[in-house]
Amino acid sequence: MNTSPKAPLLEVRDLVVNFYTRGGVVQASRGVSFQVDYGQTLGIVGESGSGKSVAVQAVMGLIFNPGRIEGGDIFFKGRSLLDPAGKKRVRQVRGKEIAMIFQDPMTSLNPVFTIGTQITEVLRHHLGMTKDQARKRAMDLLDMVDINAPEKRLKQYPHEMSGGMRQRVMIAMALACEPQLIIADEPTTALDVTIQAQILELLTDLQQRLNVSVILITHDLGVVAQLCHRVAVMYAGRVVEVGDADQVFAAPVHPYTRGLIRATPRLDMVTERMVSIDGVPPDLISPPKGCAFFPRCDQAGKACLRMQALIALGDDRHVSCWCAAKEVTR
């Protein structure tokens, strides 16, 4: 494969996705850009409706009617997934080189097939294994995600397993074809805290052991802090800040990022009053002209009424804010 060594594993550039609903055109993704390097974990955080899931669904080729990708491009190993040749390639890449873990393992596993059937199907479809080969590999995979007695588990149906166990099966399926990129969309949101901790530990361990890249979508800043090298913060269909996770948490630049971090109550601190961000996120059918955070921002000025592109702050750090831009030029 002719990949230039400089190209990141995945690059999403100015992605525009619109959904044509009866109520109007929902601008779910309004120019989203981010990239993931080899062996790196990127956290995408944002509240509901910020467009974080839509962005990765576009990567997986999972935008269906009434949704349409209407701008921008997605490059996997330097090659577009959206041009005519890329659209054919998506079918091979998806599930093989890019795997996905969904939030709810109950709905993403088929209830009428055994776990074994579902894992071996992936292996036989993508890797052309024989029944016996696939079965053996499936047992190895279950072992990899710390499921005991894999032989017995393969014969079970999803409903016979707990939520945590089902999520482990989902991870095993995602790993089946040795992907280079795993996209995990809120993988632990449906789980209890102690089970979440087990799954997060497993993901960290596998990421390091297999050196895969991971995109982790979550609304929980704690999960990002535990797992991610880099973080992209999304608001109203745009990335408002992206950079090294330690740096973004230590010194957030965008007022929304700052607000989000301050509004997240911490287990290791007591505060007299919780900090909230006044107001509500904008309606994406008719988003405001300039910065979407403008109505809720305490630093907003006239310049914010104009659209804002990402500004580089150096060190792989980008922010979409006029106030930050002012600080940099000063």
Added chain:
Amino acid sequence: MTGQTLEGRSDLPLVDVRNLSVLFDAGRAGFWGRKRLTVHAVENVSLDIRPGETLGLVGESGSGKSTTGRAILGRVPVSKGHIYFQGKEITHAGKNRVRELSRDMQLVFQDPYASLNPRMKIIDIVAEPLRVHGMVKDTKAAAKEVARLLELVGLPPDAGARYPHAFSGGQRQRVGIARALALKPRFIVADEPVSALDVSIRAQVVNLMQDLQARFGLSYLFIAHDLAVVRHISHRIAIMYAGNIVELAERHLIYDSPVHPYTRALLSAVPVPDPPVQRARKRITCPGEPPNPLNPPSGCRFQSRCPYVTGTCREKAPDLTRRRPGQMAACWNC
């Protein structure tokens, strides 16, 4: 097991729950259905809530925290134990009595999307309890009272004329709180009231609840699974596991010096949103999953996951006993 009240406080509890058990019939199994299946949702739970206090009730799904809240409100039948409200027993209160009690005790639901009737205007939703209890004479009086309530929870005055779909999750939760406040209750069971809300909105609702508490001296049973929010809003916290309270203590004691192994595992499992701090934290591992409530183990229910398990734990369930002033735990080995 009595003596549940913590020392140092003389005020009488508003709500006093003693050895509460709630069992649900779950049908039959076995040959010709000879085996009766029972879900042990709540077993031997004792707690008290004082006037103006928030008791946080924390636990994972299926731990019985919601069932406990609903049992106090008389919405699920109590199998064993006693519930007192303002010193009077209300354990097996009849229909009329429950209705009467609902003036003093209200519920705020988790899902602001499912708990408001989509075909009713906000004004009718909030006025309904007033009408049911005959607190308002006519529509005009109801409208006036609803306007007052909407203002109280920070909603615009024209909100009453609209339907729930016109509001965001946070605003709907405010409507739910306004409805709960309509009868001027003294005690509110808030069942995961902010779990469905986004971070930036969550703080608004938590702050509102705290303001209302300060203003009206409300008592809350705040049911949640988010330990960080609970730390913020609660005066005391009870940790539930598989139908039992494993630890009950003043807020700072739970977080600074937790006693029960489950409490410690739970606290260490919550990631802190600060990468260097989170990397430095040690996690107390807690392998496995909670026991099946249809067939809980004899003895301590945490035994299968506990690193300190001994023979005693497998034989006999530990009672909640005092560890230090303001802190109780149910454990043989800590």
